[in-house]
Amino acid sequence: MKPELKVLFYLKKNQRNKGGLCPVMGRIRIGKSMSQFSLKIDADAGLWDTKAGRMKGKSHQALETNRAINRVNLVIHARYKELSEISLVVDANDLKNASQGIASTQPMVLDSFRTMNDAISVRVGKDYSKAGYEQYLNAYKALEGFIHRKLSLKDIPFKALNYSHIEDYYQYLLTDRKLSTGTGGIYLAYFRKVVRNAVNQGILPRDPFCGFAYKTKDPVHKTLTKEELEKFMSDKPMARQQKKSKDIFLFGVFTGLSYIDMKNLAYGEIHTMEDGSKWIVSKRQKTGIEYRVRLLDIPLAIIEKYRGQSVNGKVLDVPNKMTVHSGLNAIAKRCGIQKKLGIHMSRHTFASLITLSEGVPIETVSRMLGHEHIKTTQRYAELSLEKIREDMNRLSERIAGKFTLVV
Secondary structure, three states, X not given: OOOOEEEEEEEOOOOOOOOOOEEEEEEEEEOOEEEEEEEEEEEOHHHEEOOOOEEOOOOHHHHHHHHHHHHHHHHHHHHHHXXXXXXXXXXXXXXXXXXXXXOOOOOEHHHHHHHHHHHHHOOEOOOEOHHHHHHHHHHHHHHHHHXXXXXXXXXXXXXXXXXXXXXXXXXXXXXXXXXXXXXXXXXXXXXXXXXXXXXXXXXXXXXXXXXXXXXXXXXXOOOOOHHHHHHHHHOOOOOHHHHHHHHHHHHHHOOOOOHHHHHHOOHHHEEEOOOOOEEEEEEOXXXXXXXXXXXXXXXXXXXXXXXXXXXXXXXXXXXXXXXXXXXXXXXXXXXXXOOOOOOHHXXXXXXXXXXXXXXXXXXXXXXXXOOOOXXXXXXXXXXXXXXXXXXXXXXHHHHOOOOOOOO
């Protein structure tokens, strides 16, 4: 519950002017904060009603003085209402400044978040991808929703931010927004980035996130099994967009390229080596990390199939994601694949089924995927049960007869 606003008007009787009049003063009190100011008008102490904080009588001087006091009182209450809509804590001195037309320089959370996002927007295509930027925008919208709906504010000043707000916001992300712990953790990380900027700039004396811990789970990267991939490849779609969706997905399965890197793939990024093999050598748009991957027979055939068909001169004519996903799931339904297919699943399948399960070292896979850290590749790579069985059978053959159990 917010503290009550109290406004008092009184005379400063120890400072009379030459005519014997006293300055009219105002005092704002909000909770424990208090601020005083002068109304720049004078009044006769003999006609002053201390309890009402106004002049007595209906003389011209009394009416004019009381009108001036009432105008100031109305402005103070109007500014208080405005400040209460954007801040949990309204300070008496801030209210006095706002009432006198002095702009508040109190740094606000959402305003700072927008400033950070604006700075990121001009770096899209350089060290930020469009998808990454959109995630920052989504994180902003989530925080804005929390501040509007749960705190009933338009914004919140950094100085009002505390540990309980962090806890409540995380709860809001998981329950009201129904986000996974992974996505919720990302949104919190972006919020904390804003807070840490405020700490570094001296706006906050300490980080309200300090001591806050939350559980996160590594995302489960779904892949196709060998049987599912065979079903998918054997399907013969009739619709043009389904055919294209299938080809784009298979290109990703056998190269590991992400959707945006397939869409941007240019002929100049395909190199023929001394042995005649063709390789894609490029940089990931998301991270700027170089990747190298050899083009096997299937992706080579797909390249030739679409040669010259792309309107922008790129290697592949890649539809928008919604069209691709719609086509993929129509094929999956027809093939009896009980999974929701997305274009990024092709990249996961490349990591798990096509490379790691076939014995390609994880260091090599990491380089082909353009990962900066091998830990990222480890999260992508799911070893199939078939691969585990093969490894254990191989181990069984190697140690056969080498160990004896003494009973």
